[in-house]
Amino acid sequence: KAGVTQTPRYLIKTRGQQVTLSCSPISGHRSVSWYQQTPGQGLQFLFEYFSETQRNKGNFPGRFSGRQFSNSRSEMNVSTLELGDSALYLCASSWTSNAYEQYFGPGTRLTVT
Amino acid sequence: TQLLEQSPQFLSIQEGENLTVYCNSSSVFSSLQWYRQEPGEGPVLLVTVVTGGEVKKLKRLTFQFGDARKDSSLHITAAQPGDTGLYLCAGWESGGSNYKLTFGKGTLLTVNP
Numbered sequence: 443k444a445g446v447t448q449t450p451r452y453l454i455k456t457r458g459q460q461v462t463l464s465c466s467p468i469s470g471h472r473s474v475s476w477y478q479q480t481p482g483q484g485l486q487f488l489f490e491y492f493s494e495t496q497r498n499k500g501n502f503p504g505r506f507s508g509r510q511f512s513n514s515r516s517e518m519n520v521s522t523l524e525l526g527d528s529a530l531y532l533c534a535s536s537w538t539s540n541a542y543e544q545y546f547g548p549g550t551r552l553t554v555t
Numbered sequence: 556t557q558l559l560e561q562s563p564q565f566l567s568i569q570e571g572e573n574l575t576v577y578c579n580s581s582s583v584f585s586s587l588q589w590y591r592q593e594p595g596e597g598p599v600l601l602v603t604v605v606t607g608g609e610v611k612k613l614k615r616l617t618f619q620f621g622d623a624r625k626d627s628s629l630h631i632t633a634a635q636p637g638d639t640g641l642y643l644c645a646g647w648e649s650g651g652s653n654y655k656l657t658f659g660k661g662t663l664l665t666v667n668p
Contacts, residue, residue: 446597475656484660485598485643498655532597540654542586542647546597 444469446535446547454553460521463550467514467535473497474516475544476508479530491516492539523554558582559646559659567665571633576662578644579626585647585654587620587627592641592661634666 447466455461467474475498476488487500491510510516514535520527530551534544560579568574578587586605590598602611604620604627611618615638617630627644645658 477658485645485658487655487657490655500655534597542588542603543600544656546599548595548597 446533446545448531448533448547448550450550451548452551452553454555455523456555457523457525459523460519461523461552463518463520463531463533463552465516465518465533465535465547467516467533468545471535471537471545472514473536473539473541474510474514475534475536476516476518477532477534478502479532479549480528485532488518490539497539520552525554528552528554559644559657561642561644561659561662563662564660565663565665567667568634570635570666570668572666573630573632574634574664575628575630576642576664577626577628578659580646581625582648583624585624587624588645588647588656589618589627589629590643590645592643593639598641598643631664634664636666636668639664639666 449464473492475490477485479485488502489496489508490498494510505521508518530549532546532549534546536544562577588603589601592598602618607622607624609620615632619628641661641663643658643661645656647654648657
């Protein structure tokens with residue numbers, strides 16, 4: 443069974459631009475969660491999508507948004523990029539919402555200059 | 556948001572040594588998880604502990620959940636270079652009907668041959 447895939451793996455953007463990251467969950471998994479990982483703050487929860495609906499949200503500004511498609515693939519968008527948005531963005535999939543077992547993808551390394 | 560403090564932040568040891576890393580909170584968690592993350596990869600779930608006082612063993616790794624479900628420890632016996640990585644503890648906290656995973660900042664372990 444293929445694991446969680448994230449594209450692209452690396453991205454360099456300029457302040458003020460917007461970016462879209464993609465996550466394909468493990469086949470059969472219907473929940474996708476997004477996390478931001480930085481050296482200073484560690485891993486922080488962004489949001490979770492299940493059956494195309496946002497089920498849970500962390501404490502991030504509205505510039506961070508997401509969506510989920512009918513095939514469970516998910517995208518995350520960050521608008522008006524700031525230098526502090528430079529981070530590793532991880533998505534994790536599970537078969538249902540609130541499931542203990544989450545499987546993480548390798549992440550997208552975003553650098554904002 | 557409940558906080559998880561991990562200690563030590565960094566640990567460098569020789570192959571064959573034993574070590575313990577700690578995860579502490581002032582809040583009660585419904586369950587705690589331990590993950591290992593290697594460079595360029597997402598975290599991989601090692602164990603979930605649910606019951607206060609629970610001890611789980613995974614080969615040379617022993618995980619313990621505190622009686623009050625506020626703290627946990629990970630003990631590695633006879634560490635090997637393959638154990639090198641970032642060890643993260645994470646607690647599930649409830650926000651009504653939805654749960655989210657809160658991570659500690661991790662312990663970066665280096666095992667030297």
